[in-house]
Amino acid sequence: MPALPDKQTAFIDWYLAVVDAATLTDKRYGVKGMNVWTPYGFLARRHLDAVLVREIEATGSSPVEFPALIPANEFAKEKEHIKGFDAEVYWVTKGGLSELDIPLILRPTSETAMYPIFALWVRSHRDLPLNVYQVVNVFRYETKTTRPFLRVREIHFFEEHTCQVDEAAADLRVRSNLDAFGRMAKAFALPYVAVRRPEWDKFAGAFYSIAFDIPVGAGRTLQIGSVHHYRENFSGPYGIQYETTDGTQRLVHQTTFGLSERLLGAIIAVHGDAKGAVFPTAVAPYEVVIVPIPSAGAGPGPEATATEVVDRLGRHGRRVHLDSGDERPGAKYYRWELQGVPVRLEIGRREAAARTATAVDRLGRKQTVSLDTLEGEVDAFLEEFDRALYDRALATFRDAFRVVPSMDGLKEFAHVGIVGWCGKEECGHAIETAVEGGLLGTPESELPLAPGAPVACISCGSGTDVRWALAGRPL
Amino acid sequence: MPALPDKQTAFIDWYLAVVDAATLTDKRYGVKGMNVWTPYGFLARRHLDAVLVREIEATGSSPVEFPALIPANEFAKEKEHIKGFDAEVYWVTKGGLSELDIPLILRPTSETAMYPIFALWVRSHRDLPLNVYQVVNVFRYETKTTRPFLRVREIHFFEEHTCQVDEAAADLRVRSNLDAFGRMAKAFALPYVAVRRPEWDKFAGAFYSIAFDIPVGAGRTLQIGSVHHYRENFSGPYGIQYETTDGTQRLVHQTTFGLSERLLGAIIAVHGDAKGAVFPTAVAPYEVVIVPIPSAGAGPGPEATATEVVDRLGRHGRRVHLDSGDERPGAKYYRWELQGVPVRLEIGRREAAARTATAVDRLGRKQTVSLDTLEGEVDAFLEEFDRALYDRALATFRDAFRVVPSMDGLKEFAHVGIVGWCGKEECGHAIETAVEGGLLGTPESELPLAPGAPVACISCGSGTDVRWALAGRPL
Numbered sequence: 025m026p027a028l029p030d031k032q033t034a035f036i037d038w039y040l041a042v043v044d045a046a047t048l049t050d051k052r053y054g055v056k057g058m059n060v061w062t063p064y065g066f067l068a069r070r071h072l073d074a075v076l077v078r079e080i081e082a083t084g085s086s087p088v089e090f091p092a093l094i095p096a097n098e099f100a101k102e103k104e105h106i107k108g109f110d111a112e113v114y115w116v117t118k119g120g121l122s123e124l125d126i127p128l129i130l131r132p133t134s135e136t137a138m139y140p141i142f143a144l145w146v147r148s149h150r151d152l153p154l155n156v157y158q159v160v161n162v163f164r165y166e167t168k169t170t171r172p173f174l175r176v177r178e179i180h181f182f183e184e185h186t187c188q189v190d191e192a193a194a195d196l197r198v199r200s201n202l203d204a205f206g207r208m209a210k211a212f213a214l215p216y217v218a219v220r221r222p223e224w225d226k227f228a229g230a231f232y233s234i235a236f237d238i239p240v241g242a243g244r245t246l247q248i249g250s251v252h253h254y255r256e257n258f259s260g261p262y263g264i265q266y267e268t269t270d271g272t273q274r275l276v277h278q279t280t281f282g283l284s285e286r287l288l289g290a291i292i293a294v295h296g297d298a299k300g301a302v303f304p305t306a307v308a309p310y311e312v313v314i315v316p317i318p319s320a321g322a323g324p325g326p327e328a329t330a331t332e333v334v335d336r337l338g339r340h341g342r343r344v345h346l347d348s349g350d351e352r353p354g355a356k357y358y359r360w361e362l363q364g365v366p367v368r369l370e371i372g373r374r375e376a377a378a379r380t381a382t383a384v385d386r387l388g389r390k391q392t393v394s395l396d397t398l399e400g401e402v403d404a405f406l407e408e409f410d411r412a413l414y415d416r417a418l419a420t421f422r423d424a425f426r427v428v429p430s431m432d433g434l435k436e437f438a439h440v441g442i443v444g445w446c447g448k449e450e451c452g453h454a455i456e457t458a459v460e461g462g463l464l465g466t467p468e469s470e471l472p473l474a475p476g477a478p479v480a481c482i483s484c485g486s487g488t489d490v491r492w493a494l495a496g497r498p499l
Numbered sequence: 500m501p502a503l504p505d506k507q508t509a510f511i512d513w514y515l516a517v518v519d520a521a522t523l524t525d526k527r528y529g530v531k532g533m534n535v536w537t538p539y540g541f542l543a544r545r546h547l548d549a550v551l552v553r554e555i556e557a558t559g560s561s562p563v564e565f566p567a568l569i570p571a572n573e574f575a576k577e578k579e580h581i582k583g584f585d586a587e588v589y590w591v592t593k594g595g596l597s598e599l600d601i602p603l604i605l606r607p608t609s610e611t612a613m614y615p616i617f618a619l620w621v622r623s624h625r626d627l628p629l630n631v632y633q634v635v636n637v638f639r640y641e642t643k644t645t646r647p648f649l650r651v652r653e654i655h656f657f658e659e660h661t662c663q664v665d666e667a668a669a670d671l672r673v674r675s676n677l678d679a680f681g682r683m684a685k686a687f688a689l690p691y692v693a694v695r696r697p698e699w700d701k702f703a704g705a706f707y708s709i710a711f712d713i714p715v716g717a718g719r720t721l722q723i724g725s726v727h728h729y730r731e732n733f734s735g736p737y738g739i740q741y742e743t744t745d746g747t748q749r750l751v752h753q754t755t756f757g758l759s760e761r762l763l764g765a766i767i768a769v770h771g772d773a774k775g776a777v778f779p780t781a782v783a784p785y786e787v788v789i790v791p792i793p794s795a796g797a798g799p800g801p802e803a804t805a806t807e808v809v810d811r812l813g814r815h816g817r818r819v820h821l822d823s824g825d826e827r828p829g830a831k832y833y834r835w836e837l838q839g840v841p842v843r844l845e846i847g848r849r850e851a852a853a854r855t856a857t858a859v860d861r862l863g864r865k866q867t868v869s870l871d872t873l874e875g876e877v878d879a880f881l882e883e884f885d886r887a888l889y890d891r892a893l894a895t896f897r898d899a900f901r902v903v904p905s906m907d908g909l910k911e912f913a914h915v916g917i918v919g920w921c922g923k924e925e926c927g928h929a930i931e932t933a934v935e936g937g938l939l940g941t942p943e944s945e946l947p948l949a950p951g952a953p954v955a956c957i958s959c960g961s962g963t964d965v966r967w968a969l970a971g972r973p974l
Contacts, residue, residue: 052619053612054570055603060616063561063631070562086538087545091653092567092636093589095529111595114568116605118590119640128530130591130605137528141535144527156538161567165594178566 028298035241039293040171046301046363048292049172057170057177064363065288067309069180071343072288073159075211075306076182079204080281085155085184090137092160093128099136101261108228109133112164130163133282135229138185139262146187146276148267153193157184157281173289174246174499180285187264187276194253194277198234201251201281202468205236208283211306212291213414214238215421216248218469219494222452225462227280231255234468237496239424239440240293245464245496248290254278292364294417301364302386304413305406310345312337312402313360314381317353317372329376333369333398340399361386366409367402369393385409387416422472425494431482434458434495442473445493446481452493454483461497503773510716514768515646521776521838523767524647532645532652539838540763542784544655546818547763548634550686550781551657554679555756560630560659565612567635568603574611576736583703584608587640605638608757610704613660614737621662621751623742628668632659632756648764649721649974655760662739662751669728669752673709676726676756677943680711683758686781687766688889689713690896691723693944694969697927700937702755706730709943712971714899714915715768720939720971723765729753767839769892776839777861779888780881785820787812787877788835789856792828792847804851808844808873815874836861841884842877844868860884862891897947900969906957909933909970917946919953920968926958927968936972 028045029037043049048065061069077087093116100106109132116128131137138156146154162181170176184201188194202218209216216236226233227250235250259265259275268274288307295302305311316330330346337344345365347356353370360368369381379395383405389412393401428434428441435458445451445463452463471492478490503520504512518524523540536544552562568591575581584607591603606612613631621629637656645651659676663669677693684691691711701708705727712720734740734750743749763782770777780786791805805821812819820840822831828845835843844856854870858880864887868876903909903916910933920926920938927938946967953965 050616050619052616053566054573054615055566055568058566058568060566061564063563066562066564087541088538089536089541091528091530091533091535092638093530093533093653098529113595114591114603115593116589117592120586120588120642128589140529141525141527144525163567167595178568 028300031296031298032241035244035293036171039174039289039296042292042296042301042362043172046292048288048301051172055177057166057175059172059176064309068288068303068307069285071309072212072291072307073182075208076159076283079207079211080157080182080184083155083200083204085157085186087158088156089158089160090131090134090141092131094131094137096127096129098140099129101136102229102258104257105135105229112166114163114165131160132162132164133181134158134160134162134183134185135258135280139258139264142185142187143262143264146264146266149189149269152187152189152266152276153197154187154276155184155197156186157182171289173285173292176285182281182283184279184281186279187259188279189266189274189276191253191255191277194255194279197279198251198253201279202234205249205251205281205283209236210414211304212287213304213410213417214248214290214294215414215418215472216469217467217471217494219465220468221250221465222449222463224449224452225465227252229254229257231257235465237464237494237498238290238294239421239496240290240499241424242438243440243459243461243497244499245440246286246290246293246499248287249281249283251281252279254280294420295413296364300362302413303364303366305366305410308343308364308366310365311343311406312367312369313345313347313356313365314369314371315347315353315356315360317370319373321373323373324376326371326373326376329379329381329395330371333371333381333395336398337402340402342402357384366406369402385412387412425472427473427475428482428495431455431458434482435460440464441495442471442475443482443493443495444478444480444490446484446486447489447491448481448484451481451483455493455495459495459497461495464494464496464498466491466493503775506771506773507716510719510768511646514649514764514771517767517771517776517837518647521767523763523776526647530652532641532650534647534651539784543763543778543782544760546784547687547766547782548657550683551634551758554682554686555632555657555659558630558675558679560632560661562633563631564633564635565606565609565616567606569606569612571602571604573615574604576611577704577733579732580610580704587642589638589640606635607637607639608656609633609635609637609658609660610733610755614733614739617660617662617751618737618739621739621741624664624744627662627664627741627751628672629662629751630659630672631661632657646764648760648767651760657756657758659754659756661754662734663754664741664749664751666728666730666752669730669754672754673726673728676754677709680724680726680756680758684711685889686779687762688779688885688892689723689762689765689769690889690893690947691944692942692946692969694940695943696940697924697938699924699927700940702727704729704732706732710940712939712969712973713765713769714896714971715765715974716899717913718915718934718936718972719974720915721761721765721768721974723761724756724758726756727754729755769895770888771839775837777888778839778841780841780885783818783839783841785840786818786881787842787844788820788822788831788840789844789846790822790828790831790835792845794848796848798848799851801846801848801851804854804856804870805846808846808856808870811873812877815877817877832859841881844877860887862887900947902948902950903957903970906930906933909957910935915939916970917948917950918957918968918970919955919965921956921959921961922964922966923956923959926956929958930968930970934970934972936970939969939971939973941966941968
C-alpha cells in the first residue's frame with residue numbers, strides 16, 4: 025500500500041486516496057458520479073443517519089416518504105425553483121415500451137413532490153405546525169467534476185419540510201433547525217459556521233438561506249447543509265392555506281432543512297490525517313476492533329480473552345469487530361487506522377494472563393484496560409477520544425480564518441477571510457472576484473475570531489451599515 | 500366514520516378502506532401507483548425493515564447500496580432477465596437539457612446493477628461467499644390495477660444477492676434464506692407456505708424459484724417474497740468468476756432473496772378485522788397507547804399517572820404514545836383500534852388512585868396492571884397478544900386449504916387447492932385453467948394439512964411421479 029498524498033499540499037488527491045483506501049465506496053460503477061455504497065461505507069452512513077433522525081425527531085418532526093418521481097407539471101409551478109433546477113434534472117420519458125403522457129422528473133429535492141399533498145393535509149390552524157422529514161436519495165445531473173460524497177449524481181439526502189402559521193413562527197423553526205444542527209455537528213465532532221447567504225446565492229425559491237460551512241484548508245470551504253425560510257413563495261403557487269381561529273384563510277409560511285452524504289465527506293475531510301480516515305464514535309462502522317496477538321506459551325490464550333471481550337462489549341451495546349484474520353498484527357493496525365476505527369484493543373499472551381487489554385485510540389493515545397472494569401473503561405476511553413478529536417478539529421478550524429482588511433489581502437489568500445462588507449451586491453461581487461471564490465455571507469453563529477465591530481467595507485470603503493462577511497473558495 | 504366493508508365478502512374494498520382509515524398511506528399523489536408514506540405508515544415500515552435487517556444480518560449478510568439507475572447496455576446482458584422486465588421499466592433518456600448518450604433505466608431489481616461490480620469484488624475463493632443485501636426502492640411500470648403496498652409502481656424492496664462457490668453451496672444459501680424468512684414471518688405472526696414455482700413461473704433468469712404464499716380468502720393467494728437459485732445464469736454473462744484453491748477459474752453460483760412492502764399489505768390483510776388494522780408488536784408504530792380518562796374528583800389525577808406510565812414504558816424501550824387530545828375516550832379507543840395498536844392502557848381516576856391501569860389488547864382481552872410491576876406486566880401482556888394473534892391467523896390459514904381430488908372440484912372453489920400433479924407442464928396449465936388462477940407449485944414447507952401421499956395426477960390421472968401441488972388465485 026503506497027503512502028497517502030500529503031493532506032496540506034494535495035488535499036483532493038489525499039481525500040480521494042483515503043476514501044478508496046478506507047473502502048468506503050466503489051467508484052467503478054458504470055454511471056459517472058453514481059457510486060456503490062460498500063458494506064463499510066454503508067455502515068458509516070447508517071450511523072450518521074441515526075444521529076440525524078434522533079436529533080430531528082427530538083424536535084417534533086415526523087418521518088415520511090414521498091415518491092421519487094415528480095410530474096413535470098407540478099415541478100414547474102414555482103418559477104424561481106424550476107429555473108434553479110431545470111438544467112440538472114433527470115427526465116423519465118418512457119414507461120415500458122411507450123412514451124409517458126406526462127414526463128416525470130427524478131426528484132432533485134422534494135418541494136414539488138410534497139407541496140401538492142401538503143395543500144391537502146393542511147386545512148386548519150389545528151394542523152399546524154406540520155413538521156415532516158425524509159431521508160431518501162435525490163438525483164442531480166451534475167456537470168462539474170464528481171467526487172465521492174462531496175459531489176455526486178445520486179445523493180443520499182435528508183430534507184425537512186415544515187408549514188408554519190406565519191413568518192415569525194417560520195423564523196423560530198429556522199432557529200430550532202440551527203440548534204438541531206449544532207447537536208448533530210457535535211456528534212460528528214465538526215466545528216462549523218452558520219452563514220446567511222447573500223441574496224444572489226439563496227436556494228432557488230427561498231426568502232432567505234442559512235448554510236453551514238466548514239473550512240477544508242487553503243481558504244476552501246465546504247457547505248455541509250442549509251436551512252431555508254420560504255415565506256409564502258411556495259405555499260402561494262401550491263395553495264397551502266389554513267383557516268385561522270377567526271375563520272379567514274391564510275397561506276402558510278414554510279421552511280426546509282437539508283443535509284446530505286456530504287456530511288460523511290466532511291467527516292473524512294476534517295478528521296482524516298496522514299494515516300487515513302478517522303471516525304468519531306457516533307459514525308464509526310466499528311467503534312472498537314479487537315486484535316488478538318497469537319503467540320506460543322503457557323496460560324490462557326489471547327483468542328479466548330478476545331472472544332470474551334467482544335461478547336461483553338457487544339452485550340454492552342458497543343459496535344465491536346473481532347479481527348481474527350491471519351495477517352500479522354502490525355498489518356491489522358495499519359488497516360484499521362486507514363479505516364478510521366476509533367479504538368483498537370490489543371490482546372497478547374501477557375494481557376490475557378493479566379486479565380487486561382491494551383487500548384490504543386486513533387489519535388495514538390494508549391492505556392491498559394482491566395477486564396474487571398472493561399465496559400466502563402472502554403466507554404470513558406471512547407468519550408475522551410471524541411473530546412480529543414473535537415479539540416484537534418477546533419484548533420484547525422480556528423486557524424482557518426483571518427480578518428482581512430484590504431482587497432489586496434484577499435488575493436492568493438490561504439484562509440477563509442473575515443471582511444467588512446456594506447451589504448451592496450456590487451461590493452459582494454468585487455470581493456468574490458478578489459478572492460477567486462464566493463462571498464459566503466454574513467455569520468449567524470459566533471465567529472472563530474472575535475474581531476470587534478467592522479469599520480468599513482473592504483470594497484467601497486463605506487462605513488455605513490457595515491457587517492462582517494466571510495469570503496472563501498467553496499469546494 | 501362509516502363502518503368498514505365486510506372482509507369475507509368484499510375483501511379488496513375492506514382492505515382499501517382499512518389502509519385509508521388507519522392513515523397508512525396517501526393515495527392522492529399525482530402519479531398512479533406511487534403513494535405517500537405518511538408518518539404512521541412510515542413508522543410501521545421502519546419497524547418491519549428492522550426485523551428484516553436483524554434477521555438477515557444474523558445470517559452473515561452485509562448491507563450495501565447500489566445506484567438506482569442502470570445503463571441500458573448492462574441491463575440487456577442476461578437475455579431471459581431482460582425479456583422478463585422489458586415491458587415494465589422506466590427509462591431515463593434526458594439529463595438536464597440534453598439527451599443521454601446511453602439511456603438509463605430505473606432499477607426494477609438490482610441484478611444488472613450489482614453483477615458488473617461483483618465481477619470486480621470476487622477474485623478468489625477467499626472472497627466467497629459474498630452475501631450482501633440492500634433495502635431500497637425499485638420501480639416497475641405496472642399496468643395492472645395498483646393497490647397500496649400490494650401492487651405499486653415505486654416499491655419499497657429488500658433484496659439479498661449472494662455468490663457461492665458451487666451449486667451445492669448456493670442450495671445451502673437458499674435453505675438459510677428459507678429459515679431466515681421463517682423467523683421474519685414469526686415476528687409478523689404470519690403463517691405461510693414455501694412453494695417451488697413451476698418452470699413456467701420462475702423468476703426471469705432463475706434456475707429455480709421458491710416463493711412464500713399466504714392465503715387471503717376465497718382461494719386467493721398473495722406472494723409475499725421469494726428466494727431464487729441462479730446457478731451460473733448471471734455469473735456467465737457478467738463474468739463473475741474466482742480462482743479455486745487449485746488455481747483454475749470457476750463461475751460463481753448465485754442466489755437472491757426478495758421481499759417488499761407487500762409484507763405490510765399482508766400483515767393488514769391477514770390480521771385486520773371488522774374493527775380495522777391489527778399490528779403485531781414487532782411492526783406496530785406504537786406498541787402501547789395510553790389514554791387518560793379525565794374526570795372531576797379528589798385524589799391523584801389520571802394525567803399525572805398517564806405521564807408516569809409513558810415515561811417508564813419509554814425508558815423500558817417500549818414505543819408508547821400518550822393520547823392526551825380532547826376527544827372523548829370512546830372516540831380514542833375506536834381510532835386506535837382502527838389503527839391497529841396492540842395494547843391500550845386506560846387510566847381513570849379509579850386506576851390512578853389504586854396505582855393501576857386497565858390494559859386492553861387489540862383482540863379484546865382485558866387485564867388490570869399494577870404500576871408496581873408495570874414494565875414486566877406490559878411485556879407479558881404484549882407477548883400474549885402476539886401469541887394470540889398468531890394463533891388466530893394460524894386457524895384461518897389452516898382452514899384456507901383443501902385437498903381437491905378432481906378437476907371438477909377446482910371450479911368455483913373457495914380454498915387453496917392441494918392437488919396431485921404429475922409434473923407435466925400441460926397438466927399444470929390444465930389445472931390453472933380449471934382453478935381460474937395458477938399452479939403455485941410444489942410445497943417446500945410442511946403443508947397445513949397432512950394429506951398422506953398423492954395417488955394420481957388430478958389432470959391426466961397418471962400415477963407416475965405424482966407430487967402434491969398447490970392451486971390458487973394469486974392476487
